[in-house]
Amino acid sequence: MTEIGYYPGCALHGSSNDYETSARACLAALGVQLREVTDWVCCGATAAHALNHKLSVALPARNLALAEHDGFREILAPCPMCSMELLKARQEILADEALRAEMSSLVELELRGGVNVLNLVQALQSAGIDRIKAAVKKPLDGIRAACYYGCLLTRPPGVVRFDDPEQPRSMEAIVGALGAKTVDWNYRTECCGAGLTMANEETVLELSHRILTNAAAHGANCVVTVCPMCHVNLDMKQADIERRFNAKHKMAIYYLSDLVGLALGLSEKELGIDRHFVART
Amino acid sequence: MARVGVFTCWCGENIARTVDVERVTEDVSRLPGVRCSVHYKYMCSDPGQALVRERIAADRLDRVVVASCSPHMHLKTFRRAVASAGLNPFLLEMANVREHCSWVHHNKEQATRKAVDLIRMSVERVKHNRPLDPIRVPVTRRALVIGGGVAGIQAALDIADAGYEVALVEREPSIGGKMAGLSETFPTLDCSQCILTPRMVEAGQHPRIKLYTYSEVEEVTGYVGNFEVTIRQKARYVDVEKCSGCGDCWNVCPLKKNPSEFDFGMGFRRSIYIPFPQAVPARPVIDKKTCAKLIRNGCGLCEKKCTRGAINFKDEDRLVKEEVGVVVVATGYRLYSIGKQQENGKLSGYGEYGYGQYKDVIDSLQFERLVSASGPTSGALKRPSDGKEPKTVVFISCVGSRDNAKGIPYCSKICCMYTAKHAMLYRHKVHDGEAHVFYMDIRAGGKGYEEFVRRAIEQDGAHYHRGRVSKITEENGKLVVRGADTLAGVPLTIEADLVVLAAAMRPAAGVETLAQKLNVGYDEFGWLLESHPKLRPVETNAAGVFICGACHAPKDIPESVAQASAAAGKVAVLFANEELSRDPEVARINEQTCAACYACRRACPYHAIEAAEVRSPKGAFVKNTARVNPGLCMGCGTCVAVCPSKSADLDGFSEQQVYAMVEALA
Amino acid sequence: MIDAATSGEATAVPADLPAFLDLENCYQCGKCTAGCPVAERMDVVPNQLVRLAQLGLVERARRAESIWQCVSCQTCSTRCPKSVDCAAVIDALRQLSFEKGDAAGSQRRTVLFQEAFLRNIRRNGRLNELELVGVFKTKAFLDDLSIPFLFKDAMLAPRMRAKGKLHFKPDRVKDGGVLERMFDRCLRQA
Structure with missing residues (x-):
């Protein structure tokens, strides 16, 4: 069993809980255990980037910082919107040292931007397509x-x-x-x-x-x-x-x-x- | 002790407004070695030049400094003036007190002092000038033309008609280039073949033109007036001398389904073939990649059929040498590859247009073949997927061009015109069909061009929409084209039967390698660089190498032909004398101190330095040395900079001269 | 910048829109509009929004209905030949419109929804769907008094419940304090 970080996002804990069940069960069958990022918050979704730019960086930044704090190098965010928002915030933070410092203070956690974010396809790819094929x-x-x-x-x-x-x-x-x-x-x-x-x-x-x-x-x-x-x-x-x-x-x-x-x-x-x-x- | 004369010019008000010319003349007259210091309102005028000549004689001057405008402007003028007074023209220096001083300063006091400084530097410099004589190079009065498209044909014919021999090299089996495959040409709609094929025949039969088709330039050595070119004649497997072009061989070849390069995949050819019926020479080649005899020793029908014994399966590539005085490059263009596959990482393709995925999404040259009377459908417009006549055709401009995200920011210049022509030809062929054109701007500058585009819209009823297309998909046998009409501010979806993409123009494949062999510069896209965009448009920085047509930049036929004739004119000028006179400001190696490390040879961008031996008068070997070929040297000075033993120097720009200038300032 | 006298309307200072948007790169080819899945419904299509912004007519742009119809699918930005981030331009316009409170009347519901969404996150840290629906429907009703809209989707609730997709217990974060401070600082700066 390998273990990777897991950012469910609101949907998978809400009306799309069938997705969470599916992702967990499928990956477990491939020997991948998901461990949730401690006390994660919503990525902000469309609402944040439509209404307030800073918030649309800060919310994903908080999650990246939490994941770092948990010691993860890689987290799975099955929802493509969460995944994209996390990656976008990470890209902006890595490109701009002043922003990184500002965000660290805003989310009240040291933020390095070192956590990589995977979507579900990538998680399956890294489990290995040959392995999946063999396990069918x-x-x-x-x-x-x-x-x-x-x-x-x-x-x-x-x-x-x-x-x-x-x-x-x-x-x-x-x-x-x-x-x-x-x-x-x-x-x-x-x-x-x-x-x-x-x-x-x-x-x-x-x-x-x-x-x-x-x-x-x-x-x-x-x-x-x-x-x-x-x-x-x-x-x-x-x-x-x-x-x-x-x-x-x-x-x-x-x-x-x-x-x-x-x-x-x-x-x-x-x-x-x-x-x-x-x-x- | 040198006797220097300084001639300071007012340039009307240009210099005198900011520089106190009288004070400059006065101050300069006190510099050591200055025997004469005068000023005049227009030194370049006849009385001004006369003044220079008079003072050289009167004061027995042996060095001259003219303080005026830039050498670019008048160096030649003043060199002629001092030469006519009997002085070696390289004993003249110019101090640029206009562009470098009066034009760029406001404060008269400071500008005046700077002018004196500039002149003092030139005075010190000129004291170290040596008399130089122009380099004379013999000229081989034969020309090599690379590329047998319309530009190459035009250049070759013009040079040959001027009385000089030409070797015309073309890598395809026939000359004719892209133009031979076009349908009709804008803005007159004359048939492309009708106007080109007579020229092809003329070139093929010209007593002074030697054709090398199915051949490529392998190596170029030498320099202006004296190039030696190695040409690779690719194995044709057909003896051109024995063959009469009867066609028995290709009619009997059973391999009929090879995609035709000449038809851009819209038609087929055999494995032994001529690319098109009007090919020059009308001699076939065998495609060794598909011929059953050459692959696995099968078939051989063509050999059996040929009554002249012209088929030779043992044929091999041959290397031929040609000695020429000039090279004209006319290698033309190719289209940008629209699909996802790109041969370099600088470009990316249009996944959104489905080219290569949907059969009825084609590029503009493919469309040319579909509407050409000599094309695979004999001019009947049938779409590739099912051979049906398309009732709605969408033409898209700027595919690749002006698209920074795909890697090509430039405009391909000819697409607006040929797209209007395409829409027109389509409407002429399919009267009840609809032609839609998506464009960003219509660039129709040229004689009769704007009128031509308006005709497509007003008389032939093409629908023009100002906008780019975002996506093409295929649904129920229709191509769904999602574009926009930005003038109406609406998205626009058109269900089409055929989509024609006006792909960007790129230089022909392999042009960079050729340019390197010829020492010709090229830009980041591979377009060859002219020497000066306005004043030397067909010359390159490699002496004796000229360019014309679309190897230089996207260009239409009229422009390519005009450039080709211009290049031929330049060649004729060069051939007007048996000897060439070149500027003597070239590098020289002190062979006594040269350590023969050849750092200079590796650094020289013009391959002008060779390894040589110093020998005693009796012929005994003394030492190795580097030696400059003055015919090739362009006087850039790179060798001077890299030489560790300080053995390289540049005549007219010697280190002594430069240091003297620097010291004059100290 | 268009002179107010010629355009007949007040112009916004260009500083309203962030410089990183590189508006001047746009050459108005319309590929954004061509690929936009909702352009057919828009009053002002994407390339026109960018054009208005280029001209400094930001107020007219931010009052457009279309900025709230945008589904943020990123197709425009992905295919732009000049790499103009059109989706980010629309985001910037929405942010301004939200800040000034002058969104197009017909798009009130979308604005209310996004606002309710943000409030919901601010309260819970994670989305509470039932609370979001309740708050949004109530606000929308108070705004336009549309009874059909109030009860639309009501039939979905029991079906979702039956599928185990409705949760009544909110999924709250533990450290709500930090979230409150983040929201406070971000929204105050805006």
């Missing part, structure tokens, strides 16, 4: 997955430095290793409407509808994501999307860790898949 017990031969990267897993490229922002392939590589098929489709990096779910539902419904439609048109029978917000918009809101556009999607939405877990022989319950709104038909 139930190849996912019926699956035709549309790998959905969304916005912030690959953007902004200068901050997250992960995969290609236009033609990413990293999720396909993992899903392919599970014996599943992946489809070529067009909305892999389009936005689902993100955090506007509550305030501007119409936008979310429309963007998410386009994504589901395109995935189906390219022959997918499920969509795979690593983002809790994408999951909410595509899964929890799917009934609303169907009602709004008078469409039938019935598209199962999986977290990447769900598929890996299933292939490794874990049950739907162990992975929290029973908590999804749309079941695979």
